[in-house]
Each structure stands twice: as structure tokens, then as C-alpha cells.
Amino acid sequence: MLSFLVHWIASIPSLATPYALAALGLIISELSGVLSLGAEGLMLVGALGGVGAYLVLGGYPLLALIISMLAASTVSMLFAGLVVLLRVNQVIAGLALVFFCQGLTNLIGTIAGWTNHTIAGLAAVRIWPMSTDHRPSGVAFAQDPIVLLTVPIFIFVWLVLKRSSVGLRLRSVGENPEAADAAGLSIVFYRVVAVVCGSALVGLAGGYISVVDAKIWVAGITGGRGWIAVALVIFARWRPWRALWGALLFGGIEALIPQIAAVGIRLPQYFMLMTPYLATFAVMIWTGVTKYSSSEEPAALGQPYVREERR
Amino acid sequence: MLDETVSRSPPSTARSTSGAYRLLQGRFRLEVRQQLPVWQRVGITAGAILFGLVICGLILVTAGVSASNLVEEFIIQILFDPQNLRAVLFQAAPLILVGLGASLAFRARFWNLGIEGQMIWGGIAAAATSIYHIGPDRLRLGLMTAAAILAAMLWVAIPASLKLTYRVNEIISTLLLNYIASYFLFHLLYGPWKDPGDSFPHSSQFATVERLPDIGPHLNIALPLAISLVALAWWLLHVSRAGLHLKFIHANASMAQVLGVPIKTATFMAVLLSGALSGLSGLVIVSGMEGRLTLGFYEGYGFSGILIAFLARNDPISATIVAFLVAMLFIAGQSLQIFYQIPFSMVELIQAIIVMCVAASEFFVRHRLHWHS
Numbered sequence: 050m051l052s053f054l055v056h057w058i059a060s061i062p063s064l065a066t067p068y069a070l071a072a073l074g075l076i077i078s079e080l081s082g083v084l085s086l087g088a089e090g091l092m093l094v095g096a097l098g099g100v101g102a103y104l105v106l107g108g109y110p111l112l113a114l115i116i117s118m119l120a121a122s123t124v125s126m127l128f129a130g131l132v133v134l135l136r137v138n139q140v141i142a143g144l145a146l147v148f149f150c151q152g153l154t155n156l157i158g159t160i161a162g163w164t165n166h167t168i169a170g171l172a173a174v175r176i177w178p179m180s181t182d183h184r185p186s187g188v189a190f191a192q193d194p195i196v197l198l199t200v201p202i203f204i205f206v207w208l209v210l211k212r213s214s215v216g217l218r219l220r221s222v223g224e225n226p227e228a229a230d231a232a233g234l235s236i237v238f239y240r241v242v243a244v245v246c247g248s249a250l251v252g253l254a255g256g257y258i259s260v261v262d263a264k265i266w267v268a269g270i271t272g273g274r275g276w277i278a279v280a281l282v283i284f285a286r287w288r289p290w291r292a293l294w295g296a297l298l299f300g301g302i303e304a305l306i307p308q309i310a311a312v313g314i315r316l317p318q319y320f321m322l323m324t325p326y327l328a329t330f331a332v333m334i335w336t337g338v339t340k341y342s343s344s345e346e347p348a349a350l351g352q353p354y355v356r357e358e359r360r
Numbered sequence: 361m362l363d364e365t366v367s368r369s370p371p372s373t374a375r376s377t378s379g380a381y382r383l384l385q386g387r388f389r390l391e392v393r394q395q396l397p398v399w400q401r402v403g404i405t406a407g408a409i410l411f412g413l414v415i416c417g418l419i420l421v422t423a424g425v426s427a428s429n430l431v432e433e434f435i436i437q438i439l440f441d442p443q444n445l446r447a448v449l450f451q452a453a454p455l456i457l458v459g460l461g462a463s464l465a466f467r468a469r470f471w472n473l474g475i476e477g478q479m480i481w482g483g484i485a486a487a488a489t490s491i492y493h494i495g496p497d498r499l500r501l502g503l504m505t506a507a508a509i510l511a512a513m514l515w516v517a518i519p520a521s522l523k524l525t526y527r528v529n530e531i532i533s534t535l536l537l538n539y540i541a542s543y544f545l546f547h548l549l550y551g552p553w554k555d556p557g558d559s560f561p562h563s564s565q566f567a568t569v570e571r572l573p574d575i576g577p578h579l580n581i582a583l584p585l586a587i588s589l590v591a592l593a594w595w596l597l598h599v600s601r602a603g604l605h606l607k608f609i610h611a612n613a614s615m616a617q618v619l620g621v622p623i624k625t626a627t628f629m630a631v632l633l634s635g636a637l638s639g640l641s642g643l644v645i646v647s648g649m650e651g652r653l654t655l656g657f658y659e660g661y662g663f664s665g666i667l668i669a670f671l672a673r674n675d676p677i678s679a680t681i682v683a684f685l686v687a688m689l690f691i692a693g694q695s696l697q698i699f700y701q702i703p704f705s706m707v708e709l710i711q712a713i714i715v716m717c718v719a720a721s722e723f724f725v726r727h728r729l730h731w732h733s
Binding site for chain 1: 392419423424471473522526527528529531532533535536537539540543544546547550551663666670701702703705706707708709710711712713715716719720722723726
């Protein structure tokens with residue numbers, strides 16, 4: 050039982066990290082008022098960019114993860130241009146972005162021959178003194194550097210959003226663009242920067258899945274985790290720390306699947322694979338049924354701002 | 361919070377942060393158009409599609425398909441080869457159905473992104489009717505159709521009722537239900553329904569009575585069925601009372617509420633019909649094309665349905681025309697896959713690029729740019 054618990058807990062962080070990073074990135078862009086449904090696609094771009102950079106540049110995982118972030122940010126500029134400058138419907142643009150990225154990553158992965166190459170990835174860091182070989186809890190304290198970086202990233206983003214004037218302006222752009230515009234803030238500038246910075250984190254989440262966790266690229270490797278992250282943001286009601294707890298919850302549910310199989314309990318495989326989606330669905334219903342007022346949903350979320358149409 | 365913003369950020373400092381955009385903005389003035397002649401509107405859209413196709417062409421040339429082959433594959437092979445033309449007609453039926461389904465849901469302002477999940481349930485219900493030999497042979501195909509429609513309607517009723525009662529976001533819920541449906545399909549095809557003959561992950565072949573009847577060489581009843589449903593949908597949307605209600609809801613839901621339009625009922629019915637059409641599309645593929653339940657028979661149809669409805673502005677007749685064009689794209693995509701090893705998801709990429717271009721062009725439909733020299 051103890052071994053089951055330790056192994057289960059040890060495998061949670063690496064499954065929760067992509068959800069947490071992607072949700073945080075989405076929160077940044079959605080607080081500026083841009084509904085970002087394209088997370089699934091941007092995660093794929095990050096995942097392919099990371100593995101591609103790893104294979105081409107000769108095996109530097111941290112550099113590969115930076116390329117993941119840059120790749121997703123670059124592609125997100127297309128999305129930002131569409132929804133912020135050209136005021137395209139954000140649902141249509143987000144969906145088109147997902148399928149654009151699915152097609153593009155599949156094509157590039159096939160042509161460049163990056164598919165099905167296993168890579169060494171990023172080694173785990175042992176947290177001394179908790180992680181030693183002869184303790185049963187040792188595995189739980191050997192985590193990779195990105196897992197360890199996630200909490201500082203959350204603290205930093207939370208400080209910027211909540212405690213800095215930049216964050217305040219960003220939220221005012223998402224809350225009431227008319228007033229923010231009248232106050233002299235550039236809606237276009239804040240929204241584009243929010244989308245690009247948020248997408249860097251979404252790309253990091255994708256790069257983490259391929260470079261650190263799976264250590265391979267195959268087409269569609271993210272398998273709907275981008276959509277789960279979008280749902281997670283709604284569940285977290287746009288609050289970063291709630292998103293982190295939500296990510297741990299989803300990671301915990303996903304981590305149970307291999308552990309149950311390892312113990313020897315035979316459950317139909319495909320029903321097990323359904324559980325993350327079922328859990329997300331259940332959480333969405335729960336969020337819908339329980340309504341309370343502490344949501345930080347930006348009032349102008351999903352609405353393009355057109356100064357010329359200002360009332 | 362906003363008062364604080366105003367006091368803490370005087371306009372002069374904030375303006376300087378976006379120099380590049382201001383510089384650009386100084387050069388032109390934006391104006392909202394009050395109206396636009398139809399020919400200009402059509403011209404802008406056609407220009408956008410052409411622009412998108414040029415980008416797709418450039419991508420394909422980069423991917424190793426020479427430009428002359430591109431013209432050969434996309435235009436000559438498809439329009440002038442009778443076999444390929446028949447394949448396009450064959451392919452068009454399920455695409456028309458998903459396009460109609462998406463249009464109906466979008467008219468009720470419901471983002472039905474679960475078309476693929478509804479197709480899967482349509483396919484599963486049809487295959488179950490076949491596998492368990494439900495009903496006499498004469499009625500089998502009718503029962504399969506009814507089962508497919510019913511199963512898909514039940515599946516779409518979940519996100520529809522959750523949205524209408526608890527405001528659960530249907531964009532996410534319908535997409536999540538797609539994953540759940542596809543894993544259930546995998547479970548059936550890798551497990552109890554695996555073909556005992558060759559143990560591949562597909563169901564055993566349907567009997568002749570369980571397949572859609574042919575009405576000509578390589579053409580079955582699916583296309584006439586789809587076309588007659590287009591006529592029905594046109595009547596529903598443009599003549600019937602329900603269509604008028606949907607127009608109200610689409611234009612201004614709160615106004616419709618005040619005027620006494622039964623918003624919830626009309627939305628729910630439109631979404632159920634959308635699911636029914638998706639389920640029927642699943643049946644058309646399973647029983648009319650594949651002849652058995654296969655893995656991934658639904659792939660690509662969900663986004664195509666959305667694209668068709670978007671480009672056709674949710675109009676049934678335009679949707680039919682767009683569906684034929686998408687069918688050509690599907691056939692071209694299949695030959696690109698076979699002859700140039702380009703993944704079939706290239707079709708998704710092309711569709712996404714065209715959606716982006718057309719959506720971006722709406723900006724020029726709605727706004728006029730005045731340039732200063």
C-alpha cells in the first residue's frame with residue numbers, strides 16, 4: 050500500500066505540470082480579454098518544436114524547451130493578429146488555429162523525419178536529503194527541473210498579474226476595454242503581448258510533454274490535454290492558484306491509471322483512458338451547478354474591441 | 361479597479377508603449393462600413409480564398425509536390441477524370457450532412473463541436489443493429505438508420521441540456537465528449553466487436569441488406585438523401601415558424617426572449633436535429649462507404665462541418681456547394697497521401713488556412729481603410 054501511494058504521488062507532478070503551465074498561460078491571455086481555444090494546437094507546436102530542436106541542435110533539453118516556447122509564441126502571433134487586429138470571431142479563430150497546428154505539426158514532423166525518434170530528454174534532479182535510494186519515499190523527491198520551476202513561475206506570474214501596474218492594466222483591458230482605451234492604454238498592445246506571453250507557457254507545456262515526459266514526438270501527442278487545460282481555466286475561474294490545484298487534481302487522476310494497472314487490477318484499458326476526459330467533464334458540470342461569486346472571469350472575454358464601434 | 365487604472369497610468373506614458381502600432385495607425389483611418397455591394401463582398405471573399413489557396417500551394421511545393429503536379433492532382437485529375445468525379449460525389453453526401461448539422465446548431469448559437477462524437481455513436485448504433493441482427497432483414501436498414509439518429513441525438517442531448525440548465529460551456533463539453541466516444545469505439549473494436557475473420561480492429565462486414573442501396577455505378581442513395589434533407593432544412597430555416605424563431609435567437613437572444621420566442625425549446629430542438637444529421641452522416645459512412653464499423657471513420661468530418669457552415673454562413677444551399685468543394689479537397693488529399701506520402705491532415709491544414717483567410721477578410725467587408733499620403 051505504501052509503495053502504491055509513493056509511486057502514485059511521485060508520478061503526479063510530471064502529469065500535472067503540463068496542465069498547470071498551459072492553464073497559467075491561458076489565464077494570462079484570457080485576463081486580457083482574448084478567449085484562447087487554440088491551446089491544443091499551440092501545445093502541439095511546442096511539442097514538435099522541442100523535439101525538433103533537440104534532434105537538430107544535438108541534445109540540449111533546456112534549449113529545446115526554450116525553442117518550444119518561441120515556436121508557440123511565433124504561431125500565436127498569427128492568432129493574435131487575427132483576433133486583435135482583424136477582430137475575427139475568437140471561437141472560429143481558436144478552432145482554426147488548433148486544426149492549423151495539427152495539420153502543420155503532422156506535416157513538418159513527417160517531412161523532417163522527427164516522428165518516432167526516442168530522445169534522452171531531461172534528467173531528474175534529486176532533492177537532497179529527501180531523495181536517497183534506500184528510502185521508499187526517494188522516488189517522490191526525484192523530479193525534473195521543470196516541475197521544480199513551475200512553482201516559481203506561478204509565483205512570478207501571480208505577482209505580475211496581481212501586484213504590478215502592468216498586471217493591473219492588463220486586467221483592465223480584459224475587464225472594460227472602453228474605459229482602458231479612454232485611459233490611454235493600447236488595447237492592441239496589451240492583448241497581443243498577453244497572447245504571445247501566455248502562448249510561450251502553453252508551448253512550454255507542450256515541449257514538456259514531448260521532450261521531458263514522453264521523450265518522443267508522434268502526431269497528436271498532446272491528445273486533448275490542451276482542451277482539458279481550457280476547461281481547467283474555467284474550473285479555476287481564472288485564478289492562478291486554483292488552476293495549480295486543479296492541475297494537481299487532474300494529474301492525480303491521470304496518475305492513477307498506470308498505478309492501478311501496475312497493482313494488477315484489470316480494468317478495460319480504453320475505459321481507463323477515458324477517465325481524464327470524464328473527470329474534466331464532471332468538473333465542468335460541478336462548476337456549472339455550483340455558482341459562487343468569486344470568479345475572476347474578465348467581463349470582456351471573447352469580445353473583440355472595436356474603437357470605431359464604441360457606444 | 362478601473363478608477364485606479366486611470367489614476368495610476370496617465371495617458372501620455374501608456375501611449376508611448378505601443379509606438380509601432382501608433383506609427384502605423386497614423387497612416388490610415390478606420391471606418392465602419394454601413395453597407396457593401398454584394399459583388400464587392402463576393403470579390404473580397406473570393407480574393408481571400410484565392411490567397412489561402414496560394415499559401416497552401418506554396419506549402420505543398422515546399423513539401424515536395426512540384427507545381428505542375430499540383431495543378432494535375434487538384435484540377436485536372438478531379439474535374440476531368442470520371443472515376444475521381446464519382447468519388448467526389450460519393451464523398452459529398454456525409455460532408456453535406458455534417459455541414460447542415462453544424463449550420464443548424466450555429467443558427468441556434470450553439471457551438472456543436474461534437475459532430476465527430478455524434479457520428480461515432482451513429483456508427484456504433486448502426487453496427488449494433490447489424491451485429492445483434494435486430495429486426496427482420498427487410499426492416500434492418502431502416503432500423504439501423506433510426507438507431508444511428510437516435511443514438512446521436514441522445515449523445516448531443518447531454519451537452520445541450522447541460523448548457524440550457526447549468527450554462528456549461530458547450531465548446532469544451534462537446535469536444536470532451538468526442539474523446540470519450542472515440543475511446544468507447546476503440547474499446548468495442550479492439551475488444552468485443554473485433555472482426556473474428558481477420559482480427560483487425562474493425563467489425564465484421566455488414567450483410568448486403570444492411571448496406572445503403574446503389575442507384576448507379578459507384579453511387580448509392582446517400583447523395584439523393586442528403587440533397588432532399590438540404591431541401592427540408594431550407595424549408596425549416598426559411599419558411600417554417602421554427603426557422604423564424606431561430607433567426608430571432610441568432611440576431612438577438614434577449615430581444616427574442618422579450619418577444620416570447622421559446623428560446624430553450626427552439627435551441628434544444630435545433631441542436632437535436634444537428635446531432636441527428638451528424639448521426640446520419642456516421643451511418644452513411646459506416647453503411648454506405650466502409651460497409652463495417654472502422655477505426656477513425658469519422659476523422660476530419662467535425663472540423664469540415666464547422667468550415668462548411670462557416671463559409672456558407674449557415675445556409676443549407678450554400679453549404680451543399682461548399683460541401684462539394686470540400687469533397688474535392690478530401691479526394692485530392694487522399695491522392696496526395698498515396699502518391700506523395702503527405703499526411704492526410706494536410707486537408708485539415710488547408711481548411712484551417714482558408715477559414716483564417718476568409719475570417720480575416722471579413723474585416724475588410726466590415727471596415728474601410730482610408731490611407732493618408
